[in-house]
Amino acid sequence: MGFPGLLRRKTINSTGKLTSEEIEYLKEILRNPPSLFGYDVFAWTAKLVWQMIADIFEIKYHRRHIYWLLERIGFKLVKPYPIHIKKNEKEVERFYSQVLPALQKKAKI
Template identity: 35%
Template structure:
């Protein structure tokens, strides 16, 4: 039985036109090349990939909407040290000047945010992770 029989190449091409990530583009290109008659071993060689990876993508394309199938599935990771309420509270705090939180500073720095998190939530984060939290909050530091 051939793969992707129920997935029209026109739908793949439409999704390819709308793709915004390199991964989605690559996955769609692989599927289009396959649908146009190239074998999985040949396409795998062209892209420097394992055939099993391509077959796994095809399984998803057959089972899920194209837009969903070409994205990575969420991967479980370590649970966050700050819960959702604490994270919202931190975001709100970062949108106020540091003086509102009792600090003698004109603007938030990553070091100051890191100190605030440690003092307020008893949580230690790396400098890089705090930078990500600040960026996620939409605050410049």
Template identity: 40%
Template structure:
């Protein structure tokens, strides 16, 4: 249990009270459980992960300041290139058939979205990200079973 020797239960409970939900809260709850003597296997079952994940979570509390330990480090990659109102507008456009915006296609494809993003917003995306945008915008994909709706 040496990973958490320098942290008190009170500190962990205070941290838990500052975190509403999600993985960061799970990590703090696992640390609390371990501090109270729970075995790694028990914690893994409780949180629906493998023991190695629990060990990784607990290592964070040893390696990082307690306030940062529950949170993931920022990931590489820039922020969304189309943001705010423009992003909302793009997602609204993806709800419409492309013909409503003057395109010949009946349904959105990744290539059409890439063309539209460049023409309308002046940004270029990788084709893989275009599929993510289509999914987030819940657009009807060309050549997909849902495109018949």
């Protein structure tokens, strides 16, 4: 190629391999639990979405690309927070009703 190969060229932004109809179907799938589609898990994960796209649409994405794809179609991944077994509901309620407002009021002073 020589010198012309070093020059910048205008790139074309790719919208991905899924068509708009496939993306709409993907959204419908993700609004339902994975168990309806034959997966024996409680919730969707990025790895599971990646595998499901490969199974249903026969399209291979890079696994890291799934995070971007999910964000682009309006979904986001969240991490579950563990709940302590010995959590006292009365103490939690007292914290939110008395302690937290007092701390917030003190912080504004």
